[in-house]
Structures are given as structure tokens and as C-alpha cells.
Amino acid sequence: MRRLNATLVGLVAIGLTTIGCARLTAPPPIPVAAPRLDVIWVASDLAVVMQMLRVAEVGPGDVVYDLGCGDGRIVIVAAERFGARAVGVDLDPELLRQARQNAVKAGVADRVTFREQDLFATDLREATVVALYLSPEVNLKLRPKLLRELRPGSRIVSHEYDLGDWLPERTVLVPLAERAHRVFLWRVPPGATLKPAR
Template sequence: MKRLLLCSSLALATILPPPLQAQELITAAKAPQQAPARRPDVIFVPTPQEAVDKMLEMAEIKKGDLLYDLGCGDGRIVVTAAKKYGIRAIGVDIDPKRIAESRENVKKNNVGHLVEIRQADIFELDLKDADVVTLYLLPSLNVKLIPQLQKLKPGTRIVSHSFDMEGVEPVEAVEEPATIYKWVAPIKTKREAAGAEPGKEKKAVGR
């Protein structure tokens, strides 16, 4: 009889996982599977506060404006816009670490009623409600954004720290306290401004 009970116990032990292992399996099954985010396009380098102040000054912010900061980093531009000008601002970044820093900055400065931080791909954003767009990206990324920026409503101000937008003439540029460029929508590339159709190159005439 003892031998039979021992065999039965061994059989059950083989079929059933130990309690801790079973709990781990249940927890793993319930855990949400998050898709890996795309890697950030740039290494985070914070905009100096004096440059932030100049960017917002050049943006000619008005009451009721909505500002988007693309690649918001630690959130200093959106926080300053909310505190200094009292406007709504949306900071967008793809890096979870930057998102956490931005949200902490918003909380610390008590501007959560004006500022929203979104984790998203800036190249998939709809910016139609923006009045101001701020950038601190690489030149190639500024150029990549042109199709989106060309959809901005007329009068929207675009301000970029350090880097211009190749092929698009700025309406204003300064060198102090930092290099900053400004455009106003609707923006056109130099080719478009010269009358060439977008996406079409002139063919060379053979001799």
C-alpha cells in the first residue's frame, strides 16, 4: 500500500509544477507583451535654457497658442512655454527614459494642467492643430519632417535650435545666444518657390 501511494505521489509531482513555478507561469501569461519601441534617432543633448528662452521669444507666442516640441528630451521647452507664457504645450519623444524625465519635470513645475507628454514617433504625428513647433534635431531629420511641416496651417511658426532645414529658406536666423532658425507656414522648398513642381526634376537636354 505504501509503495502504491509513493508511486501516485511521484506521478502527480511529474505532471504538476511546484506551486511557485505554477504561479510564475500564470504571471507570465498575464503580463502584457509590449512591442519594442524604435530606437531614438538622436542622442539626447539638452537645449541650454538661454536658447530655450530665445526660441520661444522668436516663436512670437500668443495667448491660446498650442506648442509641439518634437523630441522633447527632459521637457524643458514645454515646461518653460507653460510657465512663462501660460500656453498649452505637447512634448513628444520616442525614448521611454526621456518621457519619464519630462513627466517628472512637468510634475515638479506644477504645469500638468497645460502640458501633455506623449511617447510617439514624431514622423507619424498629425500637427494640424499646432501654432508653434520647436525642434532640436539633426539636419537630416529636419528635412525628413518637411512633408509634415508643409501641412501646417498658415501662420504656424517653426523654430529650430542649431540646425536649419536644407532647401527651405528661414525667415529669421540668429547666432546669439545660440544658432536658431525660424520659418512660418506655409513653407516651401527653394525649388517650389522657384516654380518647379514638387518631386519633379528638370531633365537635362542632350546634344
């Protein structure tokens, strides 16, 4: 009986020690969720990028914002070929790293800025041109912000997707090997009012 009691006491002690050690072991790390992306970035062909910037009549006096800029191609081309200052906004840090490297390679790092932030939190009041290649749903959700923050006369140019019932001033087709891509242009109307960002 003593031997059985000693064995039981030993097993209980081992069990308690194991439980105690388990409590001392750090819990597995909780993964940090990446920011939820409204759209997955897809690169615009250079021919489409050039047409977007031409249709928007981008020039040296412009500040171009690309919302969902990915690797920075619209921002870089706006600075390199059209002389504009430009700002790219994206949530993907890896794409932004590539964009910054691409700007250095293109020699325009001093005229472009890349921001890791949500496009809905971005202050657009400085922009004279906003470039979009998002989705129909995101464009519609973004429309009130564009009208609220952009100055009258500012241009909005979108690859492929419109802004709902706001008819574009101009629509251009860009024929590529696989299909024709649409480029839309709008100007913020004079009745739109610039309101302070919150």
C-alpha cells in the same frame, strides 16, 4: 558483453533524458529591441529655449509641439513663462517620465501633455508652433509633413539646424560660453494646405 550493453543502454538513456530535459527548458528570452531613435537627445540651454520661444512669439493662444522633447524643458517653459499649452513627443520612456515629473514640479502639468510616439506619426494639425532640435537629415525628412499638416502662419523654430533650401524668416545667434547657438524661424506660407491625417 552484457555488462557493456547495459552500460551503453544506461549512457543512451542518460543522453536521451538530458536531451528531453533540454527540450523542456525554456529558450532564453529574445530581447525586445528599443525603438530606433533618429537622433540622440541633447538638452538645449535655458537661454536657447527662451530665445526659441521669443523668436516664435509664443503666447497664451498657442499650442507648442516639441518633437524630440527629452526632459520636457521647451514644453514646460512654453507653459510656465509664455502661458501656452504644449505637447512634448519622444520615444524614450525614461525621458518622458522625467518630463512629466518636471512638469509637476513646475506647476504646469495641467497645461502640458507628453506622448511616447514617433514624431513622424504625430498629428501636428493642432500645433501653432513646432520646436525642433533634431538633425539636418531629420529636419529635411520632416519638412514635407510640417508643410502638409500645419496651418498657414504656424511657426517652426529650430535650435541649430535649418530646413535645407527653405530660407528662414529669421536667424538669431545665442552666445553661450562654449560657442554661439543658432535659432531659426520659419512661418508656414499661405499656399500650404492642411490635409487630413491618415
